[in-house]
Amino acid sequence: MAISIEPLTPAIGAVIAGVDLAQPVDDDTFHAVEAAMLTHQVVFLRDQAVTEQQQRDFAARFGPLHIHPIYPRSDSVPEIMLLDTALNDLRDNALWHSDVSFLETPSLGAVLLARKLPPLGGDTLWASATAAYDALPDTLKAYLGTLSAIHDLAKSFPAERFESDALAAAKRNNPPVVHPVIRTHPVTGKKAIFVSEGFTTGIVGMDPTLAGPLLAMLYTHVTRPEFTVRWKWRVGDVAIWDNRVTQHYATYDYGNAHRVMNRATMMGDKPF
Numbered sequence: 001m002a003i004s005i006e007p008l009t010p011a012i013g014a015v016i017a018g019v020d021l022a023q024p025v026d027d028d029t030f031h032a033v034e035a036a037m038l039t040h041q042v043v044f045l046r047d048q049a050v051t052e053q054q055q056r057d058f059a060a061r062f063g064p065l066h067i068h069p070i071y072p073r074s075d076s077v078p079e080i081m082l083l084d085t086a087l088n089d090l091r092d093n094a095l096w097h098s099d100v101s102f103l104e105t106p107s108l109g110a111v112l113l114a115r116k117l118p119p120l121g122g123d124t125l126w127a128s129a130t131a132a133y134d135a136l137p138d139t140l141k142a143y144l145g146t147l148s149a150i151h152d153l154a155k156s157f158p159a160e161r162f163e164s165d166a167l168a169a170a171k172r173n174n175p176p177v178v179h180p181v182i183r184t185h186p187v188t189g190k191k192a193i194f195v196s197e198g199f200t201t202g203i204v205g206m207d208p209t210l211a212g213p214l215l216a217m218l219y220t221h222v223t224r225p226e227f228t229v230r231w232k233w234r235v236g237d238v239a240i241w242d243n244r245v246t247q248h249y250a251t252y253d254y255g256n257a258h259r260v261m262n263r264a265t266m267m268g269d270k271p272f
């Protein structure tokens with residue numbers, strides 16, 4: 001079956017048809033998916049009956065995989081992280097963020113599979129931080145290019161919702177890190193705004209009274225509807241996103257309904 005790629009908005013998102021991740025994926029197909037991810041920043045595949053092993057093995061073709069310091073993982077495939085409302089309070093993903101930006105080398109991207117969904121709600125949104133950057137005035141682009149920001153795991157894992165030993169160890173092992181406010185994509189060369197509400201806590205050398213409003217302005221700008229796409233999940237959907245140049249937001253509008261997502265996370269390199 002031929003691969004087709006249907007963009008969802010001018011800025012971000014595309015649906016890929018004609019790829020079955022439950023079958024061996026040849027190199028040409030993999031490279032077509034990878035190229036679509038680089039172009040559209042998040043891509044969606046329907047009806048993927050993948051096992052945890054297949055999801056892990058596919059994700060590993062993008063690069064080495066990351067094991068999360070806090071979220072639970074599959075017993076049999078530790079690189080599969082479980083976002084299961086029965087295991088964790090997941091309200092903290094209802095905040096715009098770029099995954100694990102609290103690491104010196106945040107993730108390249110992720111492969112997320114919908115396993116169980118609420119009857120209604122639980123959509124996920126992605127925003128293009130390159131489209132947002134491109135829309136800035138040149139003088140502001142130049143100024144932001146001189147700044148670095150602080151990212152801290154503690155901001156998105158409140159002590160009252162995460163088991164204290166794991167959280168304490170994760171905080172010890174992950175002190176705050178500094179990344180450029182504007183990063184350059186290592187493959188496409190595009191520039192992106194790389195601060196997000198989830199993990200950014202300040203700007204290096206700037207008083208919080210100035211940094212706070214400046215960051216808030218950037219968070220609002222990146223997530224303007226024009227730069228976003230909203231996905232309504234069906235069980236078996238897979239989303240693959242480029243975490244270097246996007247932010248995402250998992251809506252929490254489904255009360256106590258059970259929602260289970262499996263994520264494989266690819267390691268990235270140090271932002272520059």
Ligand code: OGA
Pocket residue numbers: 083093099110112123124248249250261263
């Ligand atoms: C993630 C996340 C998305 C979702 O997987 O990184 O933030 O839809 N959640 O649960």
Ligand code: MN
Pocket residue numbers: 093097098099248
């Ligand atoms: Mn996330």
